[in-house]
Amino acid sequence: xxxxxxxxxxxxxxxxxxxxxxxxxxxxxxxxxxxxxxxxxxxxxxxxxxxxxxxxxxxxxxxxxxxxxxxxxxxxxxxxxxxxxxxxxxxxxxxxxxxxxxxxxxxxxxxxxxxxxxxxxxxxxxxxxxxxxxxxxxxxxxxxxxxxxxxxxxxxxxxxxxxxxxxxxxxxxxxxxxxxxxxxxxxxxxxxxxxxxxxxxxxxxxxxxxxxxxxxxxxxxxxxxxxxxxxxxxxxxxxxxxxxxxxxxxxxxxxxxxxxxxxxxxxxxxxxxxxxxxxxxxxxxxxxxxxxxxxxxxxxxxxxxxxxxxxxxxxxxxxxxx
Ligand SMILES: [Zn+2]
Numbered sequence: 001x002x003x004x005x006x007x008x009x010x011x012x013x014x015x016x017x018x019x020x021x022x023x024x025x026x027x028x029x030x031x032x033x034x035x036x037x038x039x040x041x042x043x044x045x046x047x048x049x050x051x052x053x054x055x056x057x058x059x060x061x062x063x064x065x066x067x068x069x070x071x072x073x074x075x076x077x078x079x080x081x082x083x084x085x086x087x088x089x090x091x092x093x094x095x096x097x098x099x100x101x102x103x104x105x106x107x108x109x110x111x112x113x114x115x116x117x118x119x120x121x122x123x124x125x126x127x128x129x130x131x132x133x134x135x136x137x138x139x140x141x142x143x144x145x146x147x148x149x150x151x152x153x154x155x156x157x158x159x160x161x162x163x164x165x166x167x168x169x170x171x172x173x174x175x176x177x178x179x180x181x182x183x184x185x186x187x188x189x190x191x192x193x194x195x196x197x198x199x200x201x202x203x204x205x206x207x208x209x210x211x212x213x214x215x216x217x218x219x220x221x222x223x224x225x226x227x228x229x230x231x232x233x234x235x236x237x238x239x240x241x242x243x244x245x246x247x248x249x250x251x252x253x254x255x256x257x258x259x260x261x262x263x264x265x266x267x268x269x270x271x272x273x274x275x276x277x278x279x280x281x282x283x284x285x286x287x288x289x290x291x292x293x294x295x296x297x298x299x300x301x302x303x304x305x306x307x308x309x310x311x312x313x314x315x316x317x318x319x320x321x322x
Pocket of ligand 1: 142144145245291
């Protein structure tokens, strides 16, 4: 109902006035909140509704970044009104409520990192049962994306097929690759392989860009990992490109897309992929979401001002999903 002048004037005789005349009791002191209420947010994307879910967060030491000096990284954080390092980055997952099925993109990092693993509780709080998920689409097989696929030795989403790019599956399930990797990286291989083994015949690999489930198309965004993919829900400006790990430190990598991170398997390709996609989504006004953007992590990339190459514009809150 639009606000009319009459309603507006009537509203003047509301709580503050009644309180002054002793009609309402003064409120008791409420407890000081110590956590967020419910870190999910719904977004309308064409015919679909996307529920963004925070699985937790990750603190990144700036020594993980490449192609930037520490004092420049700190200056960019300060410019973005962020605390001094480490850089706190979100870890998100997305439920896509399509007309025909319910899809989960990535599963968070349960079991892999202590500040993660909130996905299951938050799905339950949002009224989404694990058994309701028909398909899990994985952007890649790093532990903060595949860690929540298996909980206590069982598939966390028992009715879901599991979709991943062939290049990603082959790389992380190879015993030869695991044994050739440095000791510090072997845990990544072990987590990925045991998750894929647990999923067994529910795994569906794909080896090219294109539709993975009706309404969602894979986009090859290689570099971070060998088969890293984004997923495009819908089309055009109404659509949403969930771009996986294109960005880890938003305050630094939007203004300086040439900055890499130690988790990038092929740093040069990861940087080239990021620069090309920034250019494309900024030109096409494509709405994006990212696993490591601050929750709720949905918005647009725009050309930056001054010496910043690009900037991120978070989407406005959607009041009405109709
Ligand atoms: Zn990640």
